[in-house]
Amino acid sequence: MITVDDRELTQHHEITTLLPDVHAQRLDAGDYAFLDHNADPIGIERCEISNLMQKLEDGELESQLRMAEDLYKKFYLLIEGVWDKDKDGAVRSFKYAELKFKGKKLSAYIHYRRHGFFQYNRLISAIVRLEEMGLKILPTTPNFACSMELVKLLSIKLSEPPEAGKMFTSSRTMKIATKLTKNPAVPMLMHLCPRLPEV
Numbered sequence: 001m002i003t004v005d006d007r008e009l010t011q012h013h014e015i016t017t018l019l020p021d022v023h024a025q026r027l028d029a030g031d032y033a034f035l036d037h038n039a040d041p042i043g044i045e046r047c048e049i050s051n052l053m054q055k056l057e058d059g060e061l062e063s064q065l066r067m068a069e070d071l072y073k074k075f076y077l078l079i080e081g082v083w084d085k086d087k088d089g090a091v092r093s094f095k096y097a098e099l100k101f102k103g104k105k106l107s108a109y110i111h112y113r114r115h116g117f118f119q120y121n122r123l124i125s126a127i128v129r130l131e132e133m134g135l136k137i138l139p140t141t142p143n144f145a146c147s148m149e150l151v152k153l154l155s156i157k158l159s160e161p162p163e164a165g166k167m168f169t170s171s172r173t174m175k176i177a178t179k180l181t182k183n184p185a186v187p188m189l190m191h192l193c194p195r196l197p198e199v
Contacts, residue, residue: 029072030075037160038073049079052081090119091114091119092115097109
């Protein structure tokens, strides 16, 4: 079961059709919450790119992260949007739209807004800093249905024990060719780990 903040559900009624088995409740931090396979709480904060910049500007994101630290074992920031920089470095964002062209329906990302108050390099620096602090970033497109698909997949995957995952189960055995090497670091490394055979 995924717990959804009641304010998020009020804003997006389609959540009940996009996510299976949801429960609405007021959350102190994050928009979505669920338990992983160890019954540890996992939280997700969903931010559209313009909303993220506003939260960075007024300090709201920092206060949410401080609360999330006490509430969740893992906390994810789902950034919903596509963005790049304008000529003077300001962030500009795009939105997903259905267009008609020569009688055909096309899906595309179109220029949505120029955020003159926020520089592109400042936004990227903030995202890098958040990752350095241990926050897990989930980038997704400006399509709410895609964001919900990501929330659903994450809740399913984290509810399974790690050994149940099929991806990356087989890996190549590391082979360290050290015989007859002239590199003086090799004997030093082998001395640190005596179980490592020379071949």
